[in-house]
Amino acid sequence: MGPTEQSMILFFAIYVLISLPVIIITRRFIHIMMIWNVFLALLPLFFSLQFPSGWINRDKKRVWLFGVLWLLFFPNAPYMITDFIHLQGFSFYTFNTQDSQMVYSTHLSIWISLIHIGIGVLMGTYSGMLSFHIVRSALIRNIGIAATHVVVILISLISGYAVYIGRFLRFNSWDIFRPAAFLSQLFSHFNLFSAGISLLFSLYILLVFWLFEIVFSFQHR
Numbered sequence: 001m002g003p004t005e006q007s008m009i010l011f012f013a014i015y016v017l018i019s020l021p022v023i024i025i026t027r028r029f030i031h032i033m034m035i036w037n038v039f040l041a042l043l044p045l046f047f048s049l050q051f052p053s054g055w056i057n058r059d060k061k062r063v064w065l066f067g068v069l070w071l072l073f074f075p076n077a078p079y080m081i082t083d084f085i086h087l088q089g090f091s092f093y094t095f096n097t098q099d100s101q102m103v104y105s106t107h108l109s110i111w112i113s114l115i116h117i118g119i120g121v122l123m124g125t126y127s128g129m130l131s132f133h134i135v136r137s138a139l140i141r142n143i144g145i146a147a148t149h150v151v152v153i154l155i156s157l158i159s160g161y162a163v164y165i166g167r168f169l170r171f172n173s174w175d176i177f178r179p180a181a182f183l184s185q186l187f188s189h190f191n192l193f194s195a196g197i198s199l200l201f202s203l204y205i206l207l208v209f210w211l212f213e214i215v216f217s218f219q220h221r
Helices: 003-026 030-056 060-073 077-085 108-143 146-169 173-177 179-188 191-219
Strands: 093-095 100-106
Touching: 003 030, 003 108, 030 077, 030 108, 030 146, 060 100, 060 146, 077 100, 077 146, 093 191, 100 191, 108 146, 146 179, 146 191
Parallel strands: none
Antiparallel strands: 093 100
16 A cells, blocks of 8 residues: 555544544534545545556556546545535524624534535545546556547546536446446436536536646646
């Protein structure tokens, strides 16, 4: 196990420990689900770390195995941005009717929820984009940069649609192994909204990945 895996496992363990008092204080189920969502967002990183070795050893089965596993679980990382919807119903501020001044809430539990969900989203997003960086780097070395650009766009489009499927249709990565039910739901729910929201998430993935690529390029100077 390399330093990247060790660091992410350590951070995840700390996140789990922090989550326990958060769950007790807020009594909200979402904070239990955040642990699961972060765990799912970490999986593509571990699959991506195995992906380049398949190319190095010229093992096509390994390339396809970890490439497919990575693609199946990668959408769990950008999906986490949608976890902010669970803050709906919280009033972080109100307006004083007398002087129209903004008054911030002093209910500590809602700020705890904001921070806990925010850290989870950042951790999941970082893990996913780092895995995307690893996969992209391996592809550039083996199929060239032009072809990799096309693959990156295709991955973003597929993943954007997968985020829609996960949030709105409530499917998980492993539901692809139930193809009949999976495909029937996809066809019955394909409309202008599903296309638009999928493209929106695809754009989000591309822009966030571009931002992370800038960060990674600074690290390697």
